[in-house]
Amino acid sequence: MSELIIHNYPQSPVAEKVRVALGIKGLTWRWVEIPRVPPKPDLMPLTGGFRRTPVMQVGADIYCDSQCILRELERRFPEPSFFPPGAAGMPWALSRWTDGELFKLAVMLVMGSAVDQMPAELAADRARLYLGPDGDFHAVTGDLPHIEAQIRAELGWLDQRLATGRRFILGDQPALPDVLAYKIVWFIRGRWPGAGDFLAEFPALEAWEDRVKAIGHGEHTELSSEDALEIARMAEPTTSAHEDPRDPQGLSRGMVVTITPDSDSGDPLVEGVVRHVDRDTIAIDREDPRVGLVCVHFPRVGYRVHRA
Numbered sequence: 001m002s003e004l005i006i007h008n009y010p011q012s013p014v015a016e017k018v019r020v021a022l023g024i025k026g027l028t029w030r031w032v033e034i035p036r037v038p039p040k041p042d043l044m045p046l047t048g049g050f051r052r053t054p055v056m057q058v059g060a061d062i063y064c065d066s067q068c069i070l071r072e073l074e075r076r077f078p079e080p081s082f083f084p085p086g087a088a089g090m091p092w093a094l095s096r097w098t099d100g101e102l103f104k105l106a107v108m109l110v111m112g113s114a115v116d117q118m119p120a121e122l123a124a125d126r127a128r129l130y131l132g133p134d135g136d137f138h139a140v141t142g143d144l145p146h147i148e149a150q151i152r153a154e155l156g157w158l159d160q161r162l163a164t165g166r167r168f169i170l171g172d173q174p175a176l177p178d179v180l181a182y183k184i185v186w187f188i189r190g191r192w193p194g195a196g197d198f199l200a201e202f203p204a205l206e207a208w209e210d211r212v213k214a215i216g217h218g219e220h221t222e223l224s225s226e227d228a229l230e231i232a233r234m235a236e237p238t239t240s241a242h243e244d245p246r247d248p249q250g251l252s253r254g255m256v257v258t259i260t261p262d263s264d265s266g267d268p269l270v271e272g273v274v275r276h277v278d279r280d281t282i283a284i285d286r287e288d289p290r291v292g293l294v295c296v297h298f299p300r301v302g303y304r305v306h307r308a
């Protein structure tokens, strides 16, 4: 199998979620550092326009969105599982909370507190992504106590759960819920000046945070973005063709579609030809002069697919 390549940057909490997931599975991988804001000229040939972080590459197969990446890691490396016995399904439902409401609150807390210290270009880019076309983190600053109250109550739920004596959220072994929740605590701890005092209210959560941190990120070495493109160029996609007769949108192999996050975030459309479609995933073929044929995977949940 080709190497696992993660396109990311150190400050990304969503990338940290994937890095810890790689640690849980004890994997060896390559780190490609990408810019924090567009343009991302060496990522675009792989993703066809998807600009979010992280992206996973395995040869000429490209996985967009951490949901898609985690699902693929579980498929390729089933042990140790992200889903201990009895936990199937539920962690994905939990991810809608951690990746949705809770992450947006954390972004508003961190960026609303730091908007005047951040590079203007970064603040404007993230405001567009997370707050919509007229978004501005200055508008959030007056609301910070409310936002903090929301996060406090929601982290309190995790603390209560962990105070029941479990080492990790589901039991004695780390699993998907741990990486989902950890990225929030890691982000707040690392980027919000009030975090030390705020998190001290949650001793069980802090003890768990140390345990998750100790898992590490597996083993990784750096790879240049040019070398990653060359790896894609030399490889062929290995994704199997697949159709789903029950697909509610009637998506099938060979159709030209566009895909984008289902939010008012200004994310570009990615266009390609359906190779694989099922309930959870859609994978499209696209050609780019720098890499030839690549197969780009997206989750179904949270993404809108249009027939072009």
Ligand SMILES: N[C@@H](CCC(=O)N[C@@H](CS)C(=O)NCC(=O)O)C(=O)O
Pocket: 011, 012, 013, 014, 015, 035, 036, 037, 038, 051, 052, 053, 054, 064, 065, 066, 067, 099, 129
């Ligand atoms: N739903 C996506 C969200 C990814 C996301 O929003 N990541 C942030 C970084 S933590 C991002 O893309 N920021 C803009 C960028 O890196 O260009 C996922 O789970 O992968």
